[in-house]
Amino acid sequence: MSSLPGPGPTGAAGAADPYSPGQVPRVLAGREVELGRVRDRLGRVASFGELAGPLLVFHAPRGLGKTSLLRASEREAEALGFASAWLACSRERPFLAELAHSVDRALEAVDLAPEQRRSWRDRMRGLSLEVGVLGVSVGGEVTGDAADDGDHDVAAQAPIGALQDLLGEAARAVRARGGAGLVVYIDELHAASADDMSTLLNAVQNLDGARADTPLTVVTAGLPVTPEAIVRAATFGERSAFVPLDVLSPADARHLLAGPAADLGVAWSSDALDLVLEHCGGHPYLLQLLGSSTWTSRRPVGGDVLDIDDVSAGLPGAEQQLRAMYAARWAVATGLEQSFIVAMAAAGTGNITRAAIAREMGVDSRAISVPRDRLIDKGIIEPVGHGLVRFTMPGFDRWVRDRDSQ
Ligand SMILES: Nc1ncnc2c1ncn2[C@@H]1O[C@H](COP(=O)(O)OP(=O)(O)O)[C@@H](O)[C@H]1O
Ligand SMILES: [Mg+2]
Incomplete structure (x- = not known):
């Protein structure tokens, strides 16, 4: 690429390393189909000025390129005149407040007039308060229609409404300034709490009910547990568009x-x-x-x-x-999970049956559900259908066997 330094003048030092383990790559290889999924949505928003929903969810174990894909798509979106907000969920940081801030930063890039800017800031402060105070106890599936029976629902409805307003108004503000619309990228979605996930799903669902004037789309990524976490947070979440990322061809x-x-x-x-x-x-x-x-x-x-x-x-x-x-993966596993890992590695390489793992552990196969699920949550193993699991990182099984035999 033109911005990279050329070969060193003496030749001895060589050209700078163009690879980027652990960072966004200079050249995104492949992923045309997946980028196309986002492009379709951006096209709908840009052409019709309406919400392109539901949530788009890329899911895969660590290291397969979710963040890189989202970043590449973000560059495309910005070139198309979108404002983009970026958020990486974390169990430590409050989701809705972070989302509000990232939307605010996205609007900074759009050239709002000073008075628009001031009134947006005032609204933001109000919304952050609302979201910050009430965002703690949303539960279950709350839709716009179920708003007014009982205190809990009213309280639960507030952050949904606040988020709905925030996203809708921000998207319209971008469009009013001649932009194509707003695209919100949410990475590490599996780390959002069930309450926050439910608020997000409900807000997007409600916006979809009046999508005509909402130039917005929401693109997310997370570990393989993400689809399940979404459906658990709100059953209608199953209508999200789930796209698994596989290894490269x-x-x-x-x-x-x-x-x-x-x-x-x-x-x-x-x-x-x-x-x-x-x-x-x-x-x-x-x-x-x-x-x-x-x-x-x-x-x-x-x-x-x-x-x-x-x-x-x-x-x-x-x-x-x-x-x-x-x-590092080994260290985040509990004692029971480590026993599961050792048994699974002992059973071989590739896809391993639940029965084989239970046999190695000397227990009934129903007894291994808890460590299995936790290891899936941690992204160390992944289900591959028919009760089979495999390690998400190639070579981990060999490392465990070597370690075990020392
Ligand atoms: N399509 C791709 N082309 C080139 N490099 C990639 C691609 N996908 C991922 N990578 C590289 O792989 C590593 C992990 O990618 P990342 O996007 O962080 O994965 P994830 O978010 O799924 O954990 C990074 O070093 C990144 O540079
Ligand atoms: Mg990532």
């Missing part, structure tokens, strides 16, 4: 490696690409990690070709980083 994985190098005039031999793919499958984080370790082992300059010796020389560095990540 071999062609996209090759592009992830070759694309950023080609921008610096550096090529990969096809053997070297094959070797990296053999180690990483299509896992984007691992590909970035091995791309980076290969690059730094060679420090190539324009015209060089990375080969299998460079990949091999970089492997120890990458493995060291991986071991640290495996150890």
